[in-house]
Structure formats: C-alpha cells, structure tokens
Amino acid sequence: MREYLAKIGWNNTLKNKTATECWNILKSEIDCVVDKFVPLKKQGKRSKKKPLSKEAIRKIKYKQMMWKTYRHTRSEEDYSIYKEALNQATAEIRNSKRSYEQKSTRKSTKESNQNDTKTQEY
Numbered sequence: 001m002r003e004y005l006a007k008i009g010w011n012n013t014l015k016n017k018t019a020t021e022c023w024n025i026l027k028s029e030i031d032c033v034v035d036k037f038v039p040l041k042k043q044g045k046r047s048k049k050k051p052l053s054k055e056a057i058r059k060i061k062y063k064q065m066m067w068k069t070y071r072h073t074r075s076e077e078d079y080s081i082y083k084e085a086l087n088q089a090t091a092e093i094r095n096s097k098r099s100y101e102q103k104s105t106r107k108s109t110k111e112s113n114q115n116d117t118k119t120q121e122y
Contacts, residue, residue, distance in 0.1 A: 001037045005029070056096040059089040 008029060014022045052060075063085040070078040 001033050004033055004037070050097050050100050052093060053096040053099070056089070056092040059085070059092045063089040 013025060017025070063082070066078070066082040066085045070082045
C-alpha cells in the first residue's frame, strides 16, 4: 500500500486545487487503495451460546458484584467472599451446560428412535 501511494505524483495531482478538492482526491485514492489491498473478512458461522439456567446467571451476577466490592475495598475478607462466589458460579455453569447437553442428547435420541420406527413400518 505504501509503495502504491508513494508512486502517485502528489505534487502534480494536488497542484492548484482547493482544500476540499485535495481532500476529495486524497480520500478517493485511499479508498481505492483499501479496496485493492485490504482483504475482506469472510463471515463465519457464529456458534450458539449454550443457554444457562437462571440460577447460573444469578450466581454470575453475584460474583461480578463481589468482584466490584473487593476491587473497591481490597480487603482479604471480601476477596475470600469473591473466591467463594467464583467457585459457586463456575460449578453452576458446569451443571447448567451438562444438563443442557443431556437434554439435547435425550431429544436427539428420541427423534432418531421415532424416525427408526417410521422406516420399519414400511
């Protein structure tokens, strides 16, 4: 990009132009260079976040509140309260993910069993 822009004769290009005209020329050249040299990012599929239980969300919010309290006071007691909240939130998140995966597994096996019985009827 730098070499491409350096090859442009800026003195001749911008000679006897107003500030607005110079800006428009500069902007159009930069836009052209960006289109030429900057690659476009491909949109990937975003993974769906696994839903958390209300209890997990409540514990996460409590943990965040305890962190703010600790950051404000810097006391060992508040830090131990925060650590306990952190451990509880982590455990609840794991339980919530586990139960979600178990429910989705049960649902998929139930659907596959129904599909098997439909094909066996023929």
